[in-house]
Structures are given as structure tokens and as C-alpha cells.
Amino acid sequence: MFHLIKKDKERESLRKEKKEKKDRMSQADLCSLEEMSVRRGFFGLHRGASKRDSKTRLEISSPIPIKVASDAELSLTDIQAEGGVPGEEGGGDPHPPLLLPGAEKDPHRRGSVKERAAMFGPVLAKTPSQALMDPPPALPLPLAPAAADGFADARSGEPVQSPALASHPGGDAAAAAAAVVGEYPRQRPPPATRVPELVEKTFPGADLALPAVALQPPPSPRVLDVARRDTGDFGFSLRRTTLMERGADGRPCRRVVHFAEPGASTTRDRALGLGLVPGDRLVEINGVGVESRSRDDIVEMIRRSGDSVRLKVRPISELSELNLCWLRNYQDPPRRGGCYEGKTEEQLAAEQAWYLTDKVWLVHKDGFSLATLLKTEAGSLPEGKVKVRLDSDGSLLEVDEDDVEKANPPHLDRVEDLGSLRSLNESSVIHTLRQRYGGNLAHTHAGPHMVVLNPVSTPAMYSEKVMHMFKGCRREDTAPHIYAMAQTAYRSLLTTRQDQSVVLLGKSGSGKTTSAQHLVQYLVTIAGSPSRTFSAEKWQAVYTALEAFGHASTSLNPNASRFTHVVALDFDQAGQVTSASIQTMLLEKTRVTRRPEGEATFNVFYYLLAGVDSSMRTELHLNHFAENHAFGIAPHQKAEDKQRAAQQFSKLQAALKVLGVSGEEQKAFWLVLGAIYHLGAAGATKERPLFTLQVSGGDEMLLIGSERDGSDLMSESSLTGGRPAASELRGTGVPCQDINNQRPPARAPAVSGLLMGSRSGRRWFWASQLKAALLSGSQSSRDIVSLYVLKFFSLCLFFFFGDVFL
Numbered sequence: 001m002f003h004l005i006k007k008d009k010e011r012e013s014l015r016k017e018k019k020e021k022k023d024r025m026s027q028a029d030l031c032s033l034e035e036m037s038v039r040r041g042f043f044g045l046h047r048g049a050s051k052r053d054s055k056t057r058l059e060i061s062s063p064i065p066i067k068v069a070s071d072a073e074l075s076l077t078d079i080q081a082e083g084g085v086p087g088e089e090g091g092g093d094p095h096p097p098l099l100l101p102g103a104e105k106d107p108h109r110r111g112s113v114k115e116r117a118a119m120f121g122p123v124l125a126k127t128p129s130q131a132l133m134d135p136p137p138a139l140p141l142p143l144a145p146a147a148a149d150g151f152a153d154a155r156s157g158e159p160v161q162s163p164a165l166a167s168h169p170g171g172d173a174a175a176a177a178a179a180v181v182g183e184y185p186r187q188r189p190p191p192a193t194r195v196p197e198l199v200e201k202t203f204p205g206a207d208l209a210l211p212a213v214a215l216q217p218p219p220s221p222r223v224l225d226v227a228r229r230d231t232g233d234f235g236f237s238l239r240r241t242t243l244m245e246r247g248a249d250g251r252p253c254r255r256v257v258h259f260a261e262p263g264a265s266t267t268r269d270r271a272l273g274l275g276l277v278p279g280d281r282l283v284e285i286n287g288v289g290v291e292s293r294s295r296d297d298i299v300e301m302i303r304r305s306g307d308s309v310r311l312k313v314r315p316i317s318e319l320s321e322l323n324l325c326w327l328r329n330y331q332d333p334p335r336r337g338g339c340y341e342g343k344t345e346e347q348l349a350a351e352q353a354w355y356l357t358d359k360v361w362l363v364h365k366d367g368f369s370l371a372t373l374l375k376t377e378a379g380s381l382p383e384g385k386v387k388v389r390l391d392s393d394g395s396l397l398e399v400d401e402d403d404v405e406k407a408n409p410p411h412l413d414r415v416e417d418l419g420s421l422r423s424l425n426e427s428s429v430i431h432t433l434r435q436r437y438g439g440n441l442a443h444t445h446a447g448p449h450m451v452v453l454n455p456v457s458t459p460a461m462y463s464e465k466v467m468h469m470f471k472g473c474r475r476e477d478t479a480p481h482i483y484a485m486a487q488t489a490y491r492s493l494l495t496t497r498q499d500q501s502v503v504l505l506g507k508s509g510s511g512k513t514t515s516a517q518h519l520v521q522y523l524v525t526i527a528g529s530p531s532r533t534f535s536a537e538k539w540q541a542v543y544t545a546l547e548a549f550g551h552a553s554t555s556l557n558p559n560a561s562r563f564t565h566v567v568a569l570d571f572d573q574a575g576q577v578t579s580a581s582i583q584t585m586l587l588e589k590t591r592v593t594r595r596p597e598g599e600a601t602f603n604v605f606y607y608l609l610a611g612v613d614s615s616m617r618t619e620l621h622l623n624h625f626a627e628n629h630a631f632g633i634a635p636h637q638k639a640e641d642k643q644r645a646a647q648q649f650s651k652l653q654a655a656l657k658v659l660g661v662s663g664e665e666q667k668a669f670w671l672v673l674g675a676i677y678h679l680g681a682a683g684a685t686k687e688r689p690l691f692t693l694q695v696s697g698g699d700e701m702l703l704i705g706s707e708r709d710g711s712d713l714m715s716e717s718s719l720t721g722g723r724p725a726a727s728e729l730r731g732t733g734v735p736c737q738d739i740n741n742q743r744p745p746a747r748a749p750a751v752s753g754l755l756m757g758s759r760s761g762r763r764w765f766w767a768s769q770l771k772a773a774l775l776s777g778s779q780s781s782r783d784i785v786s787l788y789v790l791k792f793f794s795l796c797l798f799f800f801f802g803d804v805f806l
Ligand SMILES: Nc1ncnc2c1ncn2[C@@H]1O[C@H](COP(=O)(O)OP(=O)(O)OP(=O)(O)O)[C@@H](O)[C@H]1O
Pocket: 454, 455, 456, 457, 458, 459, 506, 507, 508, 509, 510, 511, 512, 513, 514, 515, 557, 559, 560, 561, 562
């Protein structure tokens, strides 16, 4: 995720090394390098140019060009990189290195992956995963050890045999395995992959309830006496916020609360010395309840206190775990780990009793239920069966051994680290995560990893003050939190001086983008940036732009990012952020022209249609919207949605300004987006033949596909005999002529504009300019937004002309 910048000297030597490496590069490498540099130049982005240059701006690199692998570039394992090439390392290896064709002349030639794979015979031509996922052979064959280890076909439940082993002459698995091992002396056997099976079992008549989420009593309040300082204040500040809480009737409701938190100038140690930490909610002042008092009242009460004030505070549940941990660490620095708690005799006895009762999870179609495993006499049950009593209704069931998983004692229900579970199985993990989530604890350690469950609301657990509590901490000193993850990575960066990365995985809507933003915010806040190279405002502006151009509402997430991105932060020797970049890839471009059923197009279209000002609206011909739109772009219907979209449009304009996009450049974006809108409104489709119009008075060509014959682009009054002979572009007054019989030139350079339709020709100018950028690769578009617009623009052209620009 972030890189450490070497000192000048090191950088110099690196540069030399790179140059030498480049000299050694194959022709293909050079071609691709050239392609990349053209693209970088094309987008006006200079990530690789000079770190010093980059100090003055936020760098945003171009997306990785997506290339469909041709047959010659099959993505097999890079054997050399993985050290799997026989004879490549270690003296006295009995297997001499294998040479690629042409390697005698050029020792640096690596060849294609396919060529390298071919050196190892046909067995390698199948990756382990491919081998395992192939359907089982028709004839039953002896199982290879890996397959016997538990890999089973998810559909049939039958163990699946690796065809690589099955194809061995004679079908002797052991011999086949040995043969494979013989071929790759240092290659480890592929790990036994276990495809999760869908549990379909039901137990009719039994009450198969999920274990209830235990409601935790609110964290205990603390009473603190805070002395007035020489400066006249008490060293803490008040923060007002709204929280979701359950009211007296059990329904969730919003409530205004006040936090008493360490002041901005208060160091972490002093804050802990005071006994106040972020997330401490003010309950009483000098014995008087203040939970329903106004801020002014509270301030007045504190001001009137003498030399000291007595505060009663209670941590909010989201931060209760961290709160405990911080205070405990401060009062009693841990030897084994921040939040380690010893057990009392009673707890140990209860734990022991739990194990004696043999509690298990009965796994079924709807989840898992707590049950007790009953002892039975040997031979009283069929082989592989066990008897359980459900805790929910006491019913007795004979179930398969595989249907039960060992449960953990209740004191581990909210354990901070899943790795601490005594019995680590799927039901126990889900049970722990459920119980924690029920207690507003969204983060859980899982060994070196972290599981974050989307808390949906915006809880008060992310703030700059909370960030400062993590500063300098080790992983084991803190309870789980996304900042703890960022801190661990930052600490490793500083101590090991090696690049660190954090990968966020999860299904759509699980909170990856939000967590990534928290990670970056933490790193930037805690590490700082020399001379404010990197500002939160700029960062926010980048995300606003990305969110507008690359997000859309889907069935899983109302604001889903339809691209992948890699954020890179560069740090200097002192550990400060010197530059940042975002690399985007896999943008779901097809959404522009093919909106999935029930989902939305990219946000920016809604923003534009709702928020553009009246003069621009007239210029873009957006005063009336098409009833049918080939791309499915239509304005919001609900007033509140429209209002929100209009606000977002203003926000986007402000963000673009922060990124240095001038008003004129912004206008170019709106013109291009307007053009895309009109193409869809005109019914442009790929399937239909191109309809060609020549705009009179100029040599511009307008190429457009229409579901009908293109007449919907022309003013109807001028139609003659079903086909327009001489007409004007509908609603624009630009005269044009049907030259449909002339086929458009094969190459795109003949295209000099999209439907922009203006008497003044200004829009043609912008369209032509963007086209020129696409063709020449010399446009100095300065940021990610132009990049996206250009992508959209090129997509439109791609839509009609194949992959000319992509
Ligand atoms: N830690 C969090 N705190 C508060 N709200 C969150 C958090 N994580 C996610 N959310 C909420 O969930 C929504 C979806 O999250 P997000 O867009 O980050 O998911 P994602 O995994 O990036 O989805 P996609 O892959 O579709 O882009 C956010 O709009 C936000 O409202």
C-alpha cells in the first residue's frame, strides 16, 4: 500500500540499476513499456517521472490497460519466479537448467510463460486448481493423498481425483504422485482445497433456532475528578454528536450525546493520566445528570465548577473494548498483550464445567443451533452417527458426526481474536462475529488478519482523537480496529523499512472502500506530510471525483464502486507521506451503454441531469429528457433524489476545482457526458448499421447508429420519402445530409466529433479536442476525472467502431 522512498544516493543507484535492466529488456518488454509511457503521456500523468516533481501534486496514475490474454500468453504459474525450475538454485542439483529456444544467444531471454511451461512437459500445463476443479473421471480410481485429505465435489459430495494423477499410466495414484514429485523436486504439493459445501440438511420437528445475540449490559461508568489547570481550563473538550440508541420501547432512535474527550493539545499519556479517552460519553457533572441537557448548560456547569470538576462518563459500546484496553494498559502496562485478562477461579470452574457438558453446534440449512452431545453405549448407534439434545427445545436427534461442530465456552463469545477460540470451526467463528456485532463491535482480529463487519451507520468510532490513541501502539497493545491495522502496517514500515500492503477483500457492500479511506486517513494523519504536500482536502476531492465517475447504485450496494483501485502512499525516511497515487483498473465501462436491469448507471449522469445550471442545461439540450433511452440513462424521479444529486453535482464541481480542473475543462466533461446522453436518447445501438450524416458547411462527419434509420436525429419536417435528403440535426439547427450509402472510413481519425449539435460550433470544438487527445496521446489532461471522461468518450467510440481506442 505504501512505499518507502530511499535517500537520494540510493535512488541514484536504483535509477542506474533500472536503466541497466531496461537495456536488458526484450523487445516485447520494451514495446509494452513504450505503450505504458504513451498512455501516461496521453493522460498527462507522470508517476514514474520524478518523486521530486510529484511533491507538488497528488499523483494519479493511469489505469492498467486491460488486455485479453492471447493463446500465447496463458497465465500459468511463473515457475522461475517461484523457484520451481529444476536446477535453478542450489549446487549439485541433479537436474540441469533447461534452456528456452534462443536462450543460447540471449541469456536474458525469459520467453513466454507458455514456452517456459512447455519445458516441463504436459503435466504442468494444467495448474493444480484447474486439475482439482475438473469433473471427476467416469471410472473410480484410487485417491491421491491430497484428494483424500478432504477435497470433495461440492455438488455430489464425492471425493474428486486430480486428473493429473488419474492420467498416470495404470491409474496408480501413489506412483503418479511419486512421478509428479520426481518431476518437481522442490515443488510443494498443492494444498488440499476444500470447496465450502452448501448445507442443505433440515431436522423436521426440531426447534433449530440460531443462538440468541446476548445483550450486554452497558459499560460501567467511571467517576473522575479533574483538576483545573494553570491555563484555567480542565484539559478536556466537549463534542456533540448523534447516536442511534434503543429507546424505552426498544425501538432504535437518534439521540444527541456529548463526549468529554481529551483536548486537542492533550497528549495521549496526559489524556490517559486524566482518565479520559475518546468515546467517553458525559453522564453527570458534579453529581448532576446531564444526558438531556443542552451543550450551553453543560459548558456553564463546567465553568462554574471550582478548582476541580467531578465527571461521570461511560464509554459508548463501539469503543468500550478499546476504552478498557487503553486505560488498562496505561494503569498496568501489559507483559503479554494489551487486553489480556487473567481468569478468576470461578471462571475457570465454569469453563471446566462447560467442557464436561460437551456442547456442540448442530449445523443445518438455516445456520447452527446449540446442542449437547450425549454419551451413548458403544454399538448402540449406527457407524458415523451421534446423539444430541437441542438446547432450544430439548429434542433428541440422531445426526451424522459431520453435522456437529465443537462449541466454545460462553466467555469466548466476544473474543477479540478469532485465533483465540479453543475450537476453531465455521459455526464458532460466525457465532463470535454475530455476538460481537450485536455488541456494536464491528472489528475482530483473525490472527494477523482482521474481519470488519459493515456497521452500516456511521458510528462515532472513527475520529482524529481515536486515531491519536493508536499512535505508536503495537498490534497486541490494542483491541481490534481498522486504525490498529493501519498502525501495524505503519509500524512495520518504519521498523523493517520494507513496503507494506493491506488488501481489502469482501463482497460488494461489505465496506472495502470505506475501510480503505479510514486506512489512508489514519496513515496521513499520523504520519503527517512535509509542507502539506498531501492534504485531506485533495484526497477527499479525488474520492469525490472517483465516486461520481466510477460508482453506481447496484442491487448490493447503493453506492458501489465499479472499478478496482490501488492506493499507494510514498513515505520518506522520516516516515512522512511525500506523495500518493491511485491506480484504477477494471472499470465496468459497459455500464455506460448497458445498464443492468434494476440497477443504475454511473452517478455522474444523475448529478449532471439534476445539477447542471440553466445556461449549460440549454446548451446541452437537457431541458427535455427522452422517454426511451438506449443506454438507460434517465434522471431521478423523486424530488429528494434529484435534490441530493444536484448537491452532489455542486460538490463534484468544487472537488474538480480543488484538483485544478478549470471551469472550461469541466465544461468539456459535461459536453462529453451530454453527448453520451444524446447518443442514448437517439437510440444508438451497436447492432444496427451505422448511419452517416455529413454536417453541411464543414468536413465534419457525424457517425451514429440508430435503431431506426437515423431519422430520429433529423428534424422530421425535412424528411423526404422516409429518408432525410437534406435536414438538420434535431433541435440544433445544424444542417446535415444523409450520406448513408458511403461507408465510414475504417479508421477512427475520420471521426472528428460526436453529437454535440451547436450553431456556434463550440461543442464540435470540444469534441474534436478530446478526439485529438485520444488519437495523439499528447493531451495533457491533468487528473483522474479527465481520464474517466476520456474513457467514457472512448467507450462511446468503441461502441460504434470496435476497439479503435481501447
Ligand atoms: N466502517 C464503516 N462505517 C460506517 N459505514 C460503513 C462502513 N463500512 C461500510 N459502511 C457503509 O456501507 C456502505 C457500503 O460500503 P462500501 O461502499 O465501502 O462497500 P464496498 O465493499 O466498497 O462495496 P463495493 O465493492 O460495491 O464498492 C457505505 O456506503 C457505508 O454507508
